[in-house]
Amino acid sequence: MSTLEQMYQQVILDHAKYPVGRGLVDLASVEGHLAGESHQVNPTCGDEVTLRVDVTPEGSVAGVSWEGQGCSISQASVSVMTSLVEGADLDEVARLDGLFHDLMSSRGKGLGDDDAEDALGDATAFTGVSQYPARIKCALLGWAALKDSLARSGALATS
Amino acid sequence: MTTTATVRPGDPALQAAESGSLSTTELAAVRADFPLLERTVRGGKPLVYLDSAATSQKPQVVLDTEVDFYEQRNAAVHRGAHQLAEEATEAFEQARAAVAAFVGADEGEIVWQPGATAAINVVAYAFSNATLGRGGEAAARFRLAPGDEIVVTEAEHHANLVPWQELAARTGAVLRWIPVADDGRLDLSGLDSIVTERTRVLAFGHVSNVTGAIAPVATLVAAARRVGALTVLDACQSVPNMPVDLHELGVDFAAFSGHKMLGPTGVGALYGRRELLEAMPPTVTGGSMVEVVTMEATTYAPPPQRFEAGTQMVAQAVGMGCAAEYLGELGMAGVARHETELAAEMLKIADIPGVRVIGPLDTADRLAVVSFVVDGVHAHDVGQVLDDKGIAVRVGHHCAQPLHRRFGVAATARASASVYTTVEEVVAFREALAGVRAFFGAE
Numbered sequence: 209m210s211t212l213e214q215m216y217q218q219v220i221l222d223h224a225k226y227p228v229g230r231g232l233v234d235l236a237s238v239e240g241h242l243a244g245e246s247h248q249v250n251p252t253c254g255d256e257v258t259l260r261v262d263v264t265p266e267g268s269v270a271g272v273s274w275e276g277q278g279c280s281i282s283q284a285s286v287s288v289m290t291s292l293v294e295g296a297d298l299d300e301v302a303r304l305d306g307l308f309h310d311l312m313s314s315r316g317k318g319l320g321d322d323d324a325e326d327a328l329g330d331a332t333a334f335t336g337v338s339q340y341p342a343r344i345k346c347a348l349l350g351w352a353a354l355k356d357s358l359a360r361s362g363a364l365a366t367s
Numbered sequence: 368m369t370t371t372a373t374v375r376p377g378d379p380a381l382q383a384a385e386s387g388s389l390s391t392t393e394l395a396a397v398r399a400d401f402p403l404l405e406r407t408v409r410g411g412k413p414l415v416y417l418d419s420a421a422t423s424q425k426p427q428v429v430l431d432t433e434v435d436f437y438e439q440r441n442a443a444v445h446r447g448a449h450q451l452a453e454e455a456t457e458a459f460e461q462a463r464a465a466v467a468a469f470v471g472a473d474e475g476e477i478v479w480q481p482g483a484t485a486a487i488n489v490v491a492y493a494f495s496n497a498t499l500g501r502g503g504e505a506a507a508r509f510r511l512a513p514g515d516e517i518v519v520t521e522a523e524h525h526a527n528l529v530p531w532q533e534l535a536a537r538t539g540a541v542l543r544w545i546p547v548a549d550d551g552r553l554d555l556s557g558l559d560s561i562v563t564e565r566t567r568v569l570a571f572g573h574v575s576n577v578t579g580a581i582a583p584v585a586t587l588v589a590a591a592r593r594v595g596a597l598t599v600l601d602a603c604q605s606v607p608n609m610p611v612d613l614h615e616l617g618v619d620f621a622a623f624s625g626h627k628m629l630g631p632t633g634v635g636a637l638y639g640r641r642e643l644l645e646a647m648p649p650t651v652t653g654g655s656m657v658e659v660v661t662m663e664a665t666t667y668a669p670p671p672q673r674f675e676a677g678t679q680m681v682a683q684a685v686g687m688g689c690a691a692e693y694l695g696e697l698g699m700a701g702v703a704r705h706e707t708e709l710a711a712e713m714l715k716i717a718d719i720p721g722v723r724v725i726g727p728l729d730t731a732d733r734l735a736v737v738s739f740v741v742d743g744v745h746a747h748d749v750g751q752v753l754d755d756k757g758i759a760v761r762v763g764h765h766c767a768q769p770l771h772r773r774f775g776v777a778a779t780a781r782a783s784a785s786v787y788t789t790v791e792e793v794v795a796f797r798e799a800l801a802g803v804r805a806f807f808g809a810e
Contacts, residue, residue: 216751255747277777279746346747
């Protein structure tokens with residue numbers, strides 16, 4: 209596989225084409241739920257994402273919806289992240305966020321940790337992206353939006 | 368893949384190149400002057416550098432000149448009585464003369480600046496300072512009042528837009544702009560209602576760094592003169608790629624950078640008509656730009672030194688002077704014809720299914736700067752696939768967000784040429800671009 213093909217894994221191309229969670233869902237206040245929204249922009253390339261998160265009273269992600277435009281890496285990454293974090297509790301979301309950032313700093317080497325890579329699931333497909341410094345921020349855009357929307361929801365303060 | 372195998376003798380593309388004034392032999396000689404062009408990228412692929420509008424590569428003679436300055440002449444300029452100081456000052460001022468001659472200006476009309484952005488800001492802040500009363504009566508024509516208007520165009524690079532927005536915000540002046548037509552050229556149909564008696568400044572780019580379109584300078588200068596407005600020309604894209612004679616163009620100010628015209632980074636030039644520079648209050652103040660300093664007040668040196676506070680980027684300036692001489696010897700008329708040929712080759716990408724060019728589709732009044740979108744594939748992904756074949760293009764908004772918004776796109780990919788760019792490279796780019804949609808499964 210060429211480094212380009214390592215970057216644009218089929219799972220990434222599929223998520224870019226058929227994104228999960230795309231289309232903002234109204235956050236009608238459900239009793240006891242916390243909701244937050246974040247808009248993130250990558251000023252160097254104009255990629256953007258608006259993401260909404262809905263957190264249960266027990267502190268797990270009830271739903272993520274988003275709207276965005278940008279390159280296949282940024283859009284696929286939001287999509288993969290959405291499928292990964294839905295249903296997860298906030299500790300698990302924080303762990304996945306940490307692992308994904310580690311993966312993006314791995315310069316294409318991956319995490320070298322089977323448990324961690326199992327946890328990241330499809331998100332390990334972005335290993336190849338970490339060989340391209342200019343594209344790492346594309347892959348991290350959605351994760352930044354998730355973290356910020358969780359903070360804005362107030363869920364991080366209470367968990 | 369090699370880039371030379373794609374065009375064979377007899378190919379119309381090659382014949383076009385040979386009929387231009389940079390012959391294939393001359394072009395080969397030019398390329399040999401640029402050491403970086405010999406390197407390979409992405410696992411041994413020949414570099415096809417189509418990002419010269421962002422920054423150009425540098426010929427060996429420019430690199431050598433800069434090194435030679437540090438090895439043989441390095442000293443502070445315009446001070447000191449020793450031999451090195453004399454030689455450094457001479458090199459610095461000779462470079463100024465070379466740049467001035469290259470753009471049809473007088474020596475005293477060229478001010479060294481860290482770059483074109485800084486140069487435009489010097490003019491914008493001169494208006495600010497004059498409005499605050501600095502510069503006295505001599506600077507009256509730089510004073511702005513609420514209701515005065517500053518006119519730019521929708522095609523501007525942020526460097527020739529944001530400083531004017533800021534000036535308007537500081538002074539209460541109103542910012543207006545000339546719109547861009549669907550073909551990427553300026554829409555001058557409403558020019559007389561945009562440039563009016565209220566207009567004090569008309570700032571515009573000579574050549575768009577996105578569309579490659581050459582602005583109708585004569586028309587715009589005439590419109591500004593009719594109402595007594597000052598003109599500021601962003602000449603960053605024109606000076607490296609076509610003949611530019613600032614006196615003939617008749618603009619009041621112009622800015623251009625060294626690094627886009629085969630020179631070093633960290634240096635650029637502000638051109639101002641001598642009488643205007645003499646009337647203009649300084650913006651950056653400090654050492655070297657003064658006459659008499661007391662604890663109470665300071666009188667300023669005449670231009671250009673008035674606008675060159677602090678220790679200057681002497682080695683870069685000397686390098687920029689060398690770059691101007693290099694281009695001058697090459698002959699800018701020939702360089703411009705070379706650009707036109709390359710633009711024609713680049714514009715053939717419009718025939719690739721799914722590719723849309725943002726900007727003029729004909730070669731009249733345009734340079735070889737071609738921005739485009741690929742249907743169903745984001746510009747960043749386009750750039751990545753091209754990069755995998757060793758082809759370097761720019762992706763993003765190219766510091767021109769309003770222009771991209773005008774065309775309803777967040778980002779484009781951009782191919783741009785310089786004196787060393789070959790038809791073969793453009794053909795390689797076209798062939799690689801033709802495969803992009805298939806790679807992403809876009810129908």
